[in-house]
Each structure stands twice: as C-alpha cells, then as structure tokens.
Amino acid sequence: MSTLFIVATPIGNMEDITLRALRVLGEVPLIAAEDTRTARKLLTHHGISAPRLLSYNDRNRRQRTPQILSALKAGDAALISEAGTPAISDPGVHLVEAATEAGHDVVPLPGASAVVTALAAAGLPVRSFRYVGFLPRQAGARRRLLSELAASPDTLVAFEAPHRLRKALADIHATLGGRRLIICREMTKRYEEIFRGTAEEALDHFDKPRGEFTLVLEGADEAQPNQQETIDVDAALLELRDQGVHARDAVRAVSERSGLPHRHVYGRWLALTERS
Secondary structure, three states: OOEEEEEOEOOOOOOOOOHHHHHHHHHOOEEEEOOHHHHHHHHHHOOOOOOEEEEOOOOOHHHHHHHHHHHHOOOOEEEEOOOEOOOOOOOHHHHHHHHHHOOOEEEEEOOOOHHHHHHHHHOOOOOOEEEEEEOOOOHHHHHHHHHHHOOOOOEEEEEEOHHHHHHHHHHHHHHHOOOOEEEEEOOOOOOOEEEEEOHHHHHHHOOOOOOOEEEEEOOOOOOOOOHHHHHHHHHHHHHHHHOOOOHHHHHHHHHHHHOOOHHHHHHHHHHHHHHO
C-alpha cells in the first residue's frame, strides 16, 4: 500500500521547515493542501516544482477524501495544512482516519507547531498542558469552559481570533483572575510579539488586536480542589439559587465552604446561569 505523509509546514517564517519535509514534498506525486495558494508560495520559495496540488479543507473534504484515497492506490501523497502540523484542529484528521481505515501507511513528519512554539516561549510549567484549540465563539460556552478548567493544574493553550480577543480576555479576567498569561502574536513572522502579564493588563495592551494569537495561561495551584469538588460546588450553588439567595451571598458562602477562590465560584455561577 502507498503512504500518506503528514507534513508540518512553517507557521510564518518560510525557513522553519525540515530537510526531510522538503524532500518528501518534492517527491510525492500529489499534495493535499488546505490552501493551495499558500502551498504554491511555500514550494516556490524552496525551489520545488509543484506536483499535483489538490485542495482539502472543511468545505470539500467529503468530496476530496475518496479522490485522494483513489490516488493513494497509485502512489504516495502528502497532506499539509495552511500552517503548522496537519490534523491538529485541522480538517486533515478526517483524511488521516480514512487513509488508515483503507490500509495505507500514515507517516508523520515532525515540524512547526504553534502550540509547542508558544509553550517554549511562555516560561510556564509544562509538566502537563491542555490544548483546547480555538476558544468557543459564544460568551456562555467560553465562560463555562474556563470555569471547568479553573481548578486544573495544567497549563492551558488556546487560539483566538483578533476580533474576539478582547472578549476572551475579559472572560479570562472575570473567571480566572490574575493568573500569568502569555500571548504570542504573529509567531515567527515579521511583527512577532510576546506579551507577558495578566488578562487585565492584556486588555490595556491589545486595544485594537491584529494578527494571529496563541494564549498560554497558567494552571491552578495543585493544592486546589479537584473536579469532583467543583461538581459539588455546582450543586451547592443550584440549591442556594433555588432558595432565592442573591448571587453575591451564594458565591461567598460556597467559596468559604469549598475553599475555592471567589472568582472560580463566581465563574461557576455564571456558567449555571447561562444554562438556565
């Protein structure tokens, strides 16, 4: 059977690609690319005569998957995303699954990753981390996610679009308070910027956000209660709410009983209110 190569490409700087990746891209008869325009720029920059390029993205993956599987019967192919490592918050995951089920070899080629690059620059503990992709678009879902992660000691990594950054920062500040936050903007590109501070300070700094953003957020102190205790907090809040207790008094009471920070309990209150 043929091989589907999963090829990591630069997240900005064209030089951030391995020699092995360049060799494979120059040898395979077919490249499935999330954006063929970006792929052509990359190949041209490195002097690679473009093989057959086929677009593969969320809009056309159902149509393209059988076409690529058919091509794999005749020879190898490579999968690349618009930037970084394919199949990570990327439609390529569906092709990888289909190729595996069809019996083809799937060979990953390591390379650029916005997640790992941001973690390396952050200077936060990375014994464990949690990658959540893009934060939810809707405010309620975003607050619920942040509240659910509030007690986790894992360093949190997320992507955010410029037009939603300030709303996300406001929710992070309201839910998680003054934790250390590193924001990597336009990584490896000409106007790369690494901000270090809190969500509140970031709101002052990023007045009119532009570019691509990767957020790295400090995890909770490992001494904080675990998720099971967070579930008990939800029940306690619901009971007080049903009794007609005001939000401020309910949050204060549950915070004192559980030992959880006031901001975390308030975040849970907001999440429960959104569900009602």
